[in-house]
Amino acid sequence: MAEFQRFAERASELAEAQEEVESKDPELSDIAMMSSPLVQVTLPHSNPGDVDIWSRENGNLSLYIRPGLQKAEDGDYETLGLPYGTYPRLIMAWICTQVTKHGRRRLDLGQSLQSFMRDLGVTPSGGEHGTTGRFQDQMRRLFSAQVGMIWSKPGREKRRSAAVADEMDLWWDPKDPEQRTLWDSSVRLSQQFFESIKKRPVPADRRILREIKDSALAIDLYFWTTYKAAIINEPVALSWQQVHDQLGADYENVSGFAREARKHLQEISVIWTDLTYQTPRGRLKLYPSRPSVPVDN
Numbered sequence: 001m002a003e004f005q006r007f008a009e010r011a012s013e014l015a016e017a018q019e020e021v022e023s024k025d026p027e028l029s030d031i032a033m034m035s036s037p038l039v040q041v042t043l044p045h046s047n048p049g050d051v052d053i054w055s056r057e058n059g060n061l062s063l064y065i066r067p068g069l070q071k072a073e074d075g076d077y078e079t080l081g082l083p084y085g086t087y088p089r090l091i092m093a094w095i096c097t098q099v100t101k102h103g104r105r106r107l108d109l110g111q112s113l114q115s116f117m118r119d120l121g122v123t124p125s126g127g128e129h130g131t132t133g134r135f136q137d138q139m140r141r142l143f144s145a146q147v148g149m150i151w152s153k154p155g156r157e158k159r160r161s162a163a164v165a166d167e168m169d170l171w172w173d174p175k176d177p178e179q180r181t182l183w184d185s186s187v188r189l190s191q192q193f194f195e196s197i198k199k200r201p202v203p204a205d206r207r208i209l210r211e212i213k214d215s216a217l218a219i220d221l222y223f224w225t226t227y228k229a230a231i232i233n234e235p236v237a238l239s240w241q242q243v244h245d246q247l248g249a250d251y252e253n254v255s256g257f258a259r260e261a262r263k264h265l266q267e268i269s270v271i272w273t274d275l276t277y278q279t280p281r282g283r284l285k286l287y288p289s290r291p292s293v294p295v296d297n
Helices: 002-023 036-040 086-102 113-119 131-144 191-198 207-211 215-229 240-247 255-270
Strands: 030-033 054-058 061-066 069-073 075-080 106-110 148-154 155-164 165-169 186-190 202-205 236-239 285-286
Touching: 030 036, 030 086, 030 207, 036 061, 036 215, 054 240, 069 131, 075 236, 086 106, 086 131, 086 148, 086 191, 106 113, 113 131, 131 165, 186 191, 202 207, 202 215, 207 215, 207 255, 215 240, 215 255, 215 285, 236 240, 240 255, 240 285
Parallel strands: none
Antiparallel strands: 030 202, 054 061, 061 148, 069 075, 106 186, 148 155, 165 186, 236 285
């Protein structure tokens, strides 16, 4: 009975979101952006643990991430850990959106942690299992990380590596996230990372993102299908293994990944009704679809 009630509540939420999205095209404030390479090869879904480097591949494109450092209590340096899950994806979408709209490397994060979280659609909460501490931890991991891309094919190799930020100035107290400070927190993106995310960003509808923000896989699938729908002229069929290797390398088996992916695609298609796809046995087949964000926006 409880499971049926949760299903009914979720269906109601999606129906309301569909009505909102279909009532009007997105305004400028409703549009979010994501760097196209980070759509093709995505960040970790779950914690990779204490590793020196993490990587993922998609055809000729490889992504790798190195964690940043922090000073330990004993005075030595230790890794901050790698960014993973939903929060870095939401933060990265915010970064790419700000860069696309304003064209600046230095981004103001505001005077309170909770106001920044709410701007990204995250409800602040305290305590050991609350969102506030985990959000700030993931933000520090992301801003301190180094991201590298390698494009390779027979006879040619191209590399790009950059720290996400070369300066971070945070004035927030996670124990009092509502506290306002005299100075805004800010981050300055490295020049290399700034240049990389300006090229061909993928637009998406923030109203849809708001409904799927609790799942890293759902966010990845939404940006990926938005990207693919805009560039294909005929149906494209991929095995679930291929999709898994791009978006879900953290899953223990492909069948489990496919089951979760089908569920999230169904939710996304309820809101983005123009998304056309099929899931024949062992595959995902995408058809050219009207983008969720019209090109002229």
